[in-house]
Amino acid sequence: MSNILVLNSSLSGEASVSRLLVADAVTELTQRDPNATLVFRDLAANPIPHLHPDGYAGVRAQATTPAELAARALSDELIAELFAADTIVIGAPMYNFSIPSTLRTWFDHVLRPGVTFGYSEAGPKGLVTGKRVIIVESRGGLYSEGPAQALDVQEPYLRQLFGFMGVTDVTFVRAEKIAFGPDARDQALTESRAVLAKLGA
Template identity: 60%
Template sequence: MSKILVINSSLSGDASVSRLLVAETVQRLLAIEPDAEITHRDLGDGAIPHLTSATVAGIRAVAQTQAELTAQALSDELIAELTAADVVVIGAPMYNFSIPTSLRAWFDHVLRPRVTFAYKDGAVQGLLTGTRAVVIEARGGRFTDGPTKWMDFQEPYLKTLLGFIGITDVTFIHAEKLGSGPEARELAITTAKTRITDVITADFFSVLEV
């Protein structure tokens, strides 16, 4: 049975476009594989703490104090969820040209030496193989082309973070110009939904087994 990890990070609740499109993506995946097991990890409102000295000691060295052991346990839990997943669906709003700090905190717990990445012969090796990602990017402006493309620190960053731990099969779905009024918003949502249908095809899960 395939496993799907669903990560949301928008702080806009029911008004969130990324949450809407993440739900649409999950619905589409379930239409293809109704028995897939789903794990939800909601990062809104500081669910994952930002790094502290205890976290760094706990997940990058040998955990000793209670605070370090607690940090290590959370990192273990998040990595176990990700490792178990065949597909991870990530809702990533653009906040200040990058990702929400809550999502960054999740990555801070998941990028872990010798557990999710390692160095061999001087080169980095991502240790998570066989995991596929679908990333929903919601943005107020337009960054896929045009004069503001260079300001996109969201997609290259997410691609780098995921690739660093071995998740290189990443599909990005954009909802752009969400800040340009209701018509632009509706168009962005409809366009993104069409793309979800186009990219999540009947063989989506079987591609993983190749």
């Protein structure tokens, strides 16, 4: 039996391409493992608070004050979900060439020194192992080829964030040209669904 953590971060509700494809990914995974347990976090509807001057040390260093203890407790909860998961499915729209700030805040809470990554004489070391990550990247434009390729901060950033924690099994599903009109959107959905259908292959 596997544990699946599902994070959505699109602001667009039912119009969201990434939410549709994340749901398809979950269907695909649960068809292969009907006993899988699922934990959902909607980072857009229920945003994680930004790290605050009063409490951030609870995540990055020691927790002593009430604000630091509260930040530490939330970080503990999010990290526990991460460690418990075998597979993490993320809906990550491209916002201003990068990721939604709500998703970035999730990383701010789970990237914790001594817990999800460490430093040694050999440099940084990721402490999160044995995870599979599937990331749906919805984008208004086209970045996987052509002149805008160099503007894609989203995919390299996500790869780096997970890589820093030690997670290297990351599959990106790109749904591109969503802003090009209904036909392009339909095509992106069809192509992405074909990729998702092969997830377990």
